[in-house]
Amino acid sequence: xxxxxxLAAGQAESTGAxxxxxxxxxxxxxxxxxxxxxxxxxxxxxxxxxxxxSLAILYAVAGAPFLAFVQIIVYxxxxxxxxxxxxxxxxxxxxxxxxxxIPGQRLAAGVAAIALLVLLSLIIGHAAIGPAAPGGTRxxxxxxxxxxxxxxxxxxxxxxxxxxxxxTAALGAMVLAHRERTAPKPTQRDLSEQRVxxxxxxxxxxxxxxxxxxxVDFPALLPDGTPAALSVSPIIAQRAAESEGGxxxxxxxxxxxxxxxxxxxxxxxxxxxxxxxxxGTAPAGTGQAGTEPGGARS
Amino acid sequence: xSPSHFVALAVILFVIGAVGVxxxxxxxxxxxxxxxxxxxxxxxxxxxxxxxxxxxxxxIAFFVMVVAAAEVVVGLAILMTIFRARRSASVDEANLLKx
Numbered sequence: 001x002x003x004x005x006x007l008a009a010g011q012a013e014s015t016g017a018x019x020x021x022x023x024x025x026x027x028x029x030x031x032x033x034x035x036x037x038x039x040x041x042x043x044x045x046x047x048x049x050x051x052x053x054s055l056a057i058l059y060a061v062a063g064a065p066f067l068a069f070v071q072i073i074v075y076x077x078x079x080x081x082x083x084x085x086x087x088x089x090x091x092x093x094x095x096x097x098x099x100x101x102i103p104g105q106r107l108a109a110g111v112a113a114i115a116l117l118v119l120l121s122l123i124i125g126h127a128a129i130g131p132a133a134p135g136g137t138r139x140x141x142x143x144x145x146x147x148x149x150x151x152x153x154x155x156x157x158x159x160x161x162x163x164x165x166x167x168t169a170a171l172g173a174m175v176l177a178h179r180e181r182t183a184p185k186p187t188q189r190d191l192s193e194q195r196v197x198x199x200x201x202x203x204x205x206x207x208x209x210x211x212x213x214x215x216v217d218f219p220a221l222l223p224d225g226t227p228a229a230l231s232v233s234p235i236i237a238q239r240a241a242e243s244e245g246g247x248x249x250x251x252x253x254x255x256x257x258x259x260x261x262x263x264x265x266x267x268x269x270x271x272x273x274x275x276x277x278x279x280g281t282a283p284a285g286t287g288q289a290g291t292e293p294g295g296a297r298s
Numbered sequence: 299x300s301p302s303h304f305v306a307l308a309v310i311l312f313v314i315g316a317v318g319v320x321x322x323x324x325x326x327x328x329x330x331x332x333x334x335x336x337x338x339x340x341x342x343x344x345x346x347x348x349x350x351x352x353x354x355x356x357x358i359a360f361f362v363m364v365v366a367a368a369e370v371v372v373g374l375a376i377l378m379t380i381f382r383a384r385r386s387a388s389v390d391e392a393n394l395l396k397x
Contacts, residue, residue: 036314083326147353
């Protein structure tokens with residue numbers, strides 16, 4: 001292979017890298033902007049996944065194939081799944097309210113962001129970052145070998161400290177997630193008594209009128225022909241009412257099948273507010289918390 | 299593809315993450331924005347490693363990933379504890395130490 005071939009191959013490679021870089025740069029910046037603009041936390045998580053996958057490909061382009069795989073496995077695989085699990089517990093459909101709780105916070109944040117951008121741009125503009133130094137196969141096929149050599153020789157002490165850090169983090173998470181039992185554990189007798197003590201000891205009626213419809217969102221008919229409200233899950237009823245554009249469904253009687261988690265949708269959020277204010281957990285001393293019934297929830 | 303482009307992209311992503319931390323009030327989203335900032339710094343480390351021609355920057359990016367994973371685990375556990383006590387993930391709700 002002559003020098004001309006090598007040069008052409010290098011140019012083709014750099015052109016492909018440039019195209020990849022620009023496409024992924026645009027995608028990741030747009031996804032990042034969408035992340036801070038999306039109101040639902042789940043959309044933020046999905047857009048964060050887009051950013052992380054783009055960055056993984058960028059690592060591969062920049063000569064870090066091992067880090068690209070670690071990025072996909074650790075970040076997109078583990079960290080983001082952990083985020084999604086916690087989101088499922090905290091409430092998937094919660095929306096951020098767009099009301100500012102601190103006056104002028106967004107303006108100040110925008111000014112600070114522009115100042116930070118200008119500062120960092122000036123710094124990297126003055127830094128005169130040169131072109132890529134010839135690194136040989138360390139940025140290609142021998143990347144893992146080079147990294148392993150560095151980690152287990154020069155950086156072996158930070159590596160051991162990392163092990164201690166991970167164990168500490170796991171222990172800390174277990175301690176934090178542990179719930180101290182304040183009441184005695186309910187026995188089987190207690191559970192059965194709780195089950196019968198309610199207004200509905202039998203299972204709730206199943207949905208659907210089988211002759212004409214067979215769907216979970218269609219209420220069953222009582223013997224006198226009226227629809228049985230208890231036969232439809234309250235979440236489905238609420239979703240149906242919201243998707244039809246009308247007002248959210250009224251809260252169901254306490255005998256309903258599934259209790260609505262707090263902060264599930266708009267109506268549940270306002271219900272939760274009312275509960276919280278009546279319970280007195282909101283600080284009544286501040287005028288701000290008292291005057292905004294629907295805001296500041298996310 | 300010069301490393302300065304990568305560093306410029308890292309700067310933009312870092313600023314986006316910083317804005318998210320400042321503006322958003324859902325603790326989950328704030329965590330995600332912190333992750334975005336850490337990712338941006340990792341990208342800068344990888345770019346500098348490429349520019350310097352040695353692998354030290356990649357090793358440091360690897361350690362940053364480990365620290366970020368530990369941070370996410372502990373942070374989400376704290377968030378779950380707060381959510382269990384306050385029934386909310388908003389950072390405005392955790393204000394018992396304020397007054």
